[in-house]
Amino acid sequence: MSENTPQQWNKFYLKDVTFMNLMTRRIFNVLIIANPYDAFMLEDDGRIDEKIFNEYTELGMRYPPTFTQVSTTEEAADVLASTSIDLVICMPGNADNDAFTVARDVKDKFPDIPCVVLTPFSHGITRRMENEDLSIFEYVFCWLGNTNLIMSIIKLIEDKMNIEHDIAEAGVQMILLVEDSIRFYSSLLPTLYGYILTQSQHFSTEALNPHSAMLRMRGRPKVVLARTYEEAMALYEKYADNTLGVISDCRFPKDGEKDSEAGLKLLREIRERNEYLPLILQSSETENKAKAEAEHFRFIDKNSKTMSLDLRAIMAEHMGFGDFIFRDPKTHKEVMRVRTLKELQDNIFKIPYDSMLYHISRNHMSRWLCARAIFPVSEYLKTVTWHKLQDVDLHRKIIFDAIVQYRHMKNIGVVAVFDRGKFDRYAHFARIGDGSLGGKGRGLAYLDNIIKKHPEFNEREGVSVSIPKTVVLCTDVFDQFMESNNLYEIALSDASDEEILRHFLRAQLPDKYIADFFTFFDATNRPIAIRSSSLLEDSHYQPFAGIYSTYMIPNLDDKYQMLQMLAAAIKSVYASVYYKDSKAYMTATSNVIDQEKMAVILQEVVGKQYGDRYYPNISGVLRSINYYPIGDETSEEGIASLALGLGKYIVDGGQTLRVSPYHPNQVLQMSEMEIALRQTQTQFYALDMKDVGGDFKVDDGFNIQKLKVKEAEKDGSLNYIASTYDPYDQVIRDGIYEGGRKIISFCGVLQQGVFPLPELLQMSMKYGAEGMRRPVEIEFACNINADRTGELYLLQMRPIVDSKQVLDEDLTAIDDSKCLLRSHNSLGHGISEDVVDVVYVKTDDNFTASNNPRIADEIERINRKFLADGTNYVLVGPGRWGSSDYWLGIPVKWPHISAARVIVEAGLPNYRVDPSQGTHFFQNLTSFGVGYFTVNTYKNDGIFQKELLDAMPAVDETQYVRHVRFSSPLKIMMDGMKQEGVVLLPSDGGR
Template identity: 80%
Template sequence: MSEQVPAQWGNFYLKDVSFVNLMMRRIYNVLIVANPYDAFMLEDDGRVEEKIYNEYMELGLRYPPTFTQVSTTEEASRILNSVDIDLVICMPGNADNDAFDVARAVKAEFPDIHCVVLTPFSHGITKRIQHEDLSIFDYVFCWLGNTNLILSIIKLMEDKMNIDNDIREVGVQMILLVEDSIRFYSSILPNLYSYILTQSQNFATEALTRHDASLRQRGRPKVVLARTYEEAWEIYQRYKDNCLGVISDVRFPINNVKEKERTATEGNIPVIEKDPEAGLKLLRAIRQEDEYLPLIIESSESDNREKAEAEGFRFVDKNSKKMSVDLRHLLEEHMGFGDFIFRNPKTREEVMRIRSLKDLQDNIFTIPRDSMLYHISRNHVSRWLSARAIFPVSSFLKGITWHKLQDVDMHRQIIFDAIVAYRKMRNVGVVAVFDRHKFDRYAHFARIGDGSLGGKGRGLAFLDNVIKRRPDFNRFPNAKVQIPKTVVLCTDVFDSFMEQNNLYHIALSDASDEEILHAFLRAQLPDEYIGDFFTFFEATRSPIAVRSSSLLEDSHYQPFAGIYSTYMIPYLEDKYEMLRMLACAIKAVYASVYYRDSKAYMTATSNVIDQEKMAVILQQVVGKEYGDHFYPNISGVLRSLNYYPIGEEKAEEGIASLALGLGKYIVDGGQTLRVCPFHPHQILQMSEMEIALRETQTQFYALDMKRISEDFKVDDGFNILKLRVKDAEVDGSLQYIASTYSPEDNAIYNGLYDGGRKVISFCGVLQQDVFPLPELLQMAMNYGAEAMRRPVEIEFAANLNSDRTGELYLLQIRPIVDSKQMLDEDLTEIPDEQCLLRSHNSLGHGVSDDVQDVVYIKTDSSFTASNNPAIADEIERINRKFLDTDKNYVLIGPGRWGSSDPWLGIPVKWSHISAARVIVEEGLEHYRVDPSQGTHFFQNLTSFGVGYFTVNPYKEDGFYQRSVLDALPAVEETKWVRHVRFPKPLSIMMDGKKQEGVVLLPSVSHTETDV
């Protein structure tokens, strides 16, 4: 585009429409009054109810009506007095045709009920109708035994009942049919509705889910029938802003009814005179108001063709045997039905055919200029979108006429931008059914399969919906908030993979993790997904994370966080090699359900392993490519409860852990920057230079873009690089997130400067307002917790750009499950001598009094961190014994439990200590490690109500009576670990708001009695 789109059309907001409140008034129950012969014809030969039901099902329509048949007025009255009937259809009675008499009797007793008369047509009937007052009936139709007419009658009545609401709700369109010939409109309506309902099935393909497709059909154009000039004009004036087109006869009544005195058996009957040019007059008046509206004349008088075409109206000959085909072609050509056919304006030849919204988006810039000009100058694009129920875009484009903007290229750009904005808006908050013909760079979240999304998948869908319902997430012009592009392989794909490859035998055996993985990697995924995977590669064009999403993972009550594997694969130009790696990653995630740690975890949570189902999330990895490395500028975990508030922070203001690089670094217990989103300027780790240099991030994780391994490993981090901050400095990824230490000045300065060590302080986003991360995290935390009705933990990642713009991706949300037990006393009032342990910095909330065992690390003078890996093995073995006996214990040890760095603490996984009820980090005079939080490890602690105490006796921050434990006989004792058992249960009490926790000794009387 050579010129910029004018501001009034370049910046727009499309609001989504909901189809759920359309067509709310329905015809559910129909009473047919017919003589026995016609009743027999309907029931046995016509099978009207079966045919109508089948017609509804074929057209994808819901709520087919039920039919009740009677033969007399008396039977009709009895039914109408006992059943809610929505519509009465009166059919021919005896030889004298008393359908009108029956209908009058019904209306006399039930004046508010909808009533339609069906009558066969003959010379005598036509003559009689001329003298009938038909105004008390809704409609009179010509009956030739065609059950399609019944469907059309029902749809016509429902359209009339719903049009006001449906236009007001979303702007549905109307087709106005002006025709007073009963015989003709009885013929044209079934054809018209058949075509419209088929069209609604076609445009339902624009939907993202099956349910949405069903709802979208409610947005089809309505048909309104008018039988006089005045009625037609009144309808047009009321709905002209939503009129798709007008189909009109030529000869019909105008200026109300002219009366002639006439003697008849019934008395003085008004005789209706018809104006031979009423239709032409009507369409001329409409053309004065709308120069673009398609106007069609239909007439049996052939000389009207010349008159119609002379005024630019389209013409259909009623006498033609292919009249319905001719009308259908005009609807396709001028009212936006069917495919959009771009034509050469001179030759009328087809130059391009557009079948869908995405098709239009993909081809808008390649349509020949003269064809584009022809169609946009006649508003055809807006009309085509209206006919397909894409109302937000059609309404927007309708206002941009050729008169207002005479620039073809600008029109192309505006149409393209509007479609992209609409598709993005439609995708947010919706889990679409994956369609390789629709999924592209503007698609968002889709599912393959009909099973469950699993825990993480549900969490992502929930997050996406929260973002959609809170537009202020995107109120900052330099920040975009979204979830990454995602496709979920649902649990039914897992089920069929397991069964078709006969994997349950080895999966449920005692085979090693490596043997299980090897068996899964040898198995085959169905070939039918290859095309879908290639489409996803092309749409994302980035590395892909293959994440577990089991049924139990991240559920409200049993979060299985971090138990199963997550693999990442690089983006490769060789799509078949990328496909091979993706397939391996999916199968490796499936295998992780049956690894030893997973089975131990299932046992600890009283779940059955063979009931677990695994969905797999394929997700765009957030980050940027730096040579052979790929990682985001910021990863983080946000928790809406802060169990370690400092300074002005409050527990309910939450806490975030920020890190450079992939989020696995945080999950693994790496050194992160701790910040409360409500107090971004108060960061303990940056408060003193010595602390900043000692306690900020020095390493980070990145995906190795060149590691194309043939051999997937049980360790899902086999292709994750552990790099130093110096490497990130070389990559140029530290802008806005690092400060510089100057050894000359012995000071730390915000920002990047030559020389000096770089300190990961996130100063640009936390102190200098380069990117509104604190505000966005506040929103994410508050909206997420409000929507979930409980405290939450949210994983996120962000990319920052040099122009101070950026994208925040919310990756996962899960509940923090707190115990509901109430504390009746102030824990600080309990005397020290009654306590085995006291912590002023505890994580967890609630009361427990069923634990008698304590397992503790012997931290005498011989303790050294070099033994921590061996200690972890001993703890795992002891923990297994507790699992076998379904008992719990208090675990006490030095440093940070679960750290991936053995020098910082005991490097256990959650499954190694899953039977612990309280875990204590003991600080030693010669071994000081600050407490950690915000990882999957802590998510599991809080989810199961496990307490996490920090005790630092050397600085009078809590205490524990080691001598009491040493005095008890050992149940088991090794070189580094001791297990003791009290004769009576300990009482564990935790106050999560005040971060106070105590473990009370059994009462003396209990102990004495036991002795």
């Protein structure tokens, strides 16, 4: 027996280089064929470079992958001429051909470079891809803005390149994923790799030395994706002895045809050969659950809100800690089975001597631990081979001590990446945590990038353009908060919004962020906005505009009181992910709420303090496409909505001033005195600096004051933005004069050049739309000082998802008699031929706007039935849909009308409200291709054959609303560039 001591075998460890030869084929250079915004989103928000840099340096590799972005064949050729590319990622944006063409050119010249497609599965792109030859691509992935998918793609390709060598070299393990649905494997792969890589990351912080950390991470399990029965079986047969587990769909191709039980057949075949391998069946068909459980397979319901949580739980319990069977070396019979690390710890001194000797001498135990991602213990034991230390009892003690050490450290959290030493009043944009910035955070970071790239924004004396001082709490802080407080059960339940908020407010944010928050407070002397920035919100192709909450807190001298308010606000934003409206929106957008992750933006509120209130002179929303051009405006010149005070007023559908930045002198609302007086802003929002309680409510506006414009006049905040109505001379004069009503006209900024806002907005639109390669929406706020200096702050940017359905027909040539509805002022673009239902508000002589809140409730109930049936309808009603002021229209929220395919504002002779452009719904309307029509039949502006609907039998009728159904579909056609829209009656009458 050797007399070696643990101290002595430590020196042998550095010579044990088994793992040095693993993962030798790597991806060093990635070519991304995409528009600049997509590329920025990957590089700056996803921090792909940074994440992979960390892993590579830990692996002792000197050259982490670099990402190069191109948009054209010429650019691709230049890069390929000078760089050896290892992977091409093709991102075909919304529906343009360029990316596919460029990728095909690359593949023609370099057939051996792996090439993958990464695309949003929007309506347009899905149809385009049906006609594309995708055979040149290794894989097609579905892009939902989750940057971890890029990491997963690189790992998947690397695993494919290395698996054969690494299994032969060191017995690395394989997880076999069998799935043919692009949407599902795109969301599953990040979960799988997230689990494996996070484990490795956590362990590396507690590594015995850098060398052990490096070796351990190279031994992580490989993930292999199979898309047919034959491919899966071939992979299993090749690597049967090194398979860690199988995760299989149920319905996928077998023998060239879709087989509804292919997954069951595959798992049965594998179970025949391996009695104890973890086998997981996942299916969206619930009847498969009983079939799976009857054969002792694990089952995951694809429809479950907690699908990825369920998968993570099964991986943690079974794949990481599967059964280890101790055998008698002579008879090969089982002498003991351990299922968990703790069982191994508890039983290590009870295992028979011969069996221990058999397994230690063959290194089985370290391989078992390695396969379960328990790398610290595995690597530790791998160095203590039998020829180095021939003492069974000393081995038992070493294993026992190693497990105790591992179990002690495995719950240590991720260290926050926020440098308190550097964040001061000059700091600009920082993040706390390692996850994603979320949708708004991405847009904000990109805006910051645009401002830096274009110094012309800040060329003028006394004019500054920037984003507000910002700190983002990344999505991993949200994960930690949810898990440590066990909040998923209440969050995913049907509890009321108030009850969910109560649970969240009782929960604890991690104490380790307190010092970071105090540092942020020290760096700013302004109030702080706490905004949602979810993974799906404002994502490139599925904008979640206005679904989650934004709270504001005042800046206080008592920083501990401020900390309490900040913590409550963060928890309230987290809670809003799980409110009823958010869940309804998830259903409407076919997203799984469990995939939602929330980052939180802490941002200085733009404005000035006036006594006990705080607000900016100007807030605005800028859109680079204008669906309501008037006069010599064009659609491409964009449109801005301006208002005094906090921007919540605009989002809530308040009265704003509409102006094209290219035509600042042409303001419709100021063209006639009567219109100017009627359509001017009369109220504004300000932050109440006195409201310092911790009584946070579901309504995020609980400490926002709604004030009359004359209060702003007292504050002296109307300089350069107001005109005065002179009742004696019956004229409106630019500027502020004694007496007379103040009209919010922004005349100083728009017409008198006091501050170059129109030019700055033109630049913002131009550079934003160029970067995203599609129309954008930008929120901004502005402070203008008495000395004509000022600051413009860009608050967020999101794409306007523009449908490109081809519409060849001239809608104006269609005969009026064929139209149920015709609008000459329509929003939306495309054709729809599957709607048979019309829901309309009864507008007889008894109609009064005071009933609008009750009408909203009735419509929400009807909408729920359509959501449940998965069908759509045409919605018609008077005034502005979604206005928070119910005298102007019916105060619905988007989830209450989310099944509508066309929404119609139908004016009445005695109830005339100017068209709203769908304000709050604008992003949702364009995202879902929903039409928004304005019809005023009383002045011969459009057609609405209401009498025809009145004559039809009602499917459903309430006090204020009727629902009728045609026997065959209506044809909806919208021309977005000409603002013409029609709903055609069925050719067969259909009644």
